[in-house]
Amino acid sequence: MSFGGKVLTIFHLDNSRSERIIWLAEELGLAYELQTFARENRAAPAALLDIHPIGTAPLLRDGARVIMESGAIVEYLVNCHGQGRLMEPVMSPHYIDYLQWLHFAEGTALSAMSRAFGMRMLLGAECPAVQNAMVRQQRTLQVVERELAVRPYFAGPRFTAADIMMEYYFTALERASMVDLHTYEHTTRWIAMVRSRPAYQRMMAVAAPTAAL
């Protein structure tokens, strides 16, 4: 198969977590083809089902293989295309932090955010169950704030793929107008720092959202 000489194809859904994969590819300087899909009625379009039966983004094609799931694609890219960059190896003193936040981004943070957002759309912000979900968000944000008060990046002294995984949590909170982050001083410092990276800005130049969630 030929994709204009590029082995990697990133299938990007507008206004979604697949922004991470483009950002990571830009950080690593990987050549990739970008295929962007618009949302239909806010959801992923049926055309994504032609790429992979899960029908969501991100999806990454590497040669003949299509890989799903943000965390898996990120680990795959750093471990198989990254030549040791943007990750912490098993023997590193920062390995546990790297692993924790790499998984926490979806496993806890965005999972709880998605649940709260879905409930708020259906029940309104005044509903007690929605307010309980917001309290849980606040605990997550406090844990993050505490972490970023004592280290510049999630895995320690260096920017890693764990930061890319975590950044989309804040993007999602902001785009859904879920939380005012400005009282979280260290978190907002970290957000500004990672978004000022040239690779993030190259990602936004090709993948800035065209429609609201």
Added chain:
Amino acid sequence: MSFGGKVLTIFHLDNSRSERIIWLAEELGLAYELQTFARENRAAPAALLDIHPIGTAPLLRDGARVIMESGAIVEYLVNCHGQGRLMEPVMSPHYIDYLQWLHFAEGTALSAMSRAFGMRMLLGAECPAVQNAMVRQQRTLQVVERELAVRPYFAGPRFTAADIMMEYYFTALERASMVDLHTYEHTTRWIAMVRSRPAYQRMMAVAAPTAAL
């Protein structure tokens, strides 16, 4: 610090995903101390906040360090205590499958299940939004069924930690009475196979749920 000669402590919340960590420790033959917490009003008790500010389970203490997040704990245990067992290394032809399902369990499957379950509790099973969430569950189950029709385990020919991550998705669906799985022939074959493992049964002997969700 001494924990009866054991370096590892697993903090287990009754009827929760921390069952995975006990199961994995049993598979790997690791010595561990088990501390079990009962739920209070269905949620994690405040006592877990004394272990880690996230206040949820699973949590794993290894020496002086407490690690959160199922996927991170599982990757940590296999990579740092597993001596190459129950994982697929980067050069393995099964590495991509291993990674995908290791992350998919929380990132897609349980995230969507938790959202649907929360909505159903608040709105009832007849609500159209709940029924839409159930349709998304079915797509997830169909993708899994298709996968398990062509390979015995999620990562291919061998049982791995990806199976342990995925099994709790079905446990959660069953305990929440979300889906009748019996039409998913390959999935139910896989469930029976992994739950028949001696290490799973040793886990259930010490961690079977004592209260409903």
